[in-house]
Amino acid sequence: MKEGPDISQIGALIGDPARANMLTALMGGQALTATELAGAAGITLQTASSHLSKLEAGALIAQRKQGRHRYFALADDEVGLLLENIMGFAANRGHLRTRPGPKDPALRKARVCYNHLAGDFGVRMLDRLVADGDVTLDGDDAALTQSGEARIAAIGIDVPALRAQRRPVCRTCLDWSERRSHLAGSLGEALLGRFIADGWAKREKDSRAIRFTAEGERRFVALFP
Structure with missing residues (x-):
């Protein structure tokens, strides 16, 4: 097994066109809903939810709840x-x-x-x-x-x-x-x-x-x- 950080996981997360478009939309610094991010990526809400789960698991985005709504933003400055x-x-x-x-x-x-x-x-x-x-x-x-x-x-x-x-x-x-x-x-x-x-x-x-x-x-x- 190779040692050191595994850049392939980050590369795979960012490299998908739909996920790249969603991450770019979040570069505006505003928290967006899954519906808004689906629109930015040109995909269905169901597909967007799957992508968002992967981005969150990879620590690239974070979500917060406000009432009945969920919003997504980049995890941090890094x-x-x-x-x-x-x-x-x-x-x-x-x-x-x-x-x-x-x-x-x-x-x-x-x-x-x-x-x-x-x-x-x-x-x-x-x-x-x-x-x-x-x-x-x-x-x-x-x-x-x-x-x-x-x-x-x-x-x-x-x-x-x-x-x-x-x-x-x-x-x-x-x-x-x-x-x-x-x-x-x-x-x-x-x-x-x-x-x-x-x-x-x-x-x-x-x-x-x-x-x-x-x-x-x-x-x-x-x-x-």
């Missing part, structure tokens, strides 16, 4: 990062969808990647933080510097509260459309939450796209020139 990295790897190897839809430009500009900002705006934000010395990079690892803490605090984000969380404050995540890294971790989530709370941007319905208002985009570009 799953979201894995999926985005696989998307980036697929894009780098030329495995792209052959029929780009009308929403593609919006998704490439700014979208939610599980719980943080991705796309051109997400990459731009990390690039500026690194260029200004507010975030340091060491391979795939990232860290918030002292000057970065002051900058983030000035935006209205409680940095000590971020550090108190069990997950990393800063992480890099390979962006599938830009094919470079954007900012993930609790800081990435907090920044996207701040942009939405301040009215700079909002999520498009039934899409991962993040739509910035004209004023919100102006402020974002001023903050991350």
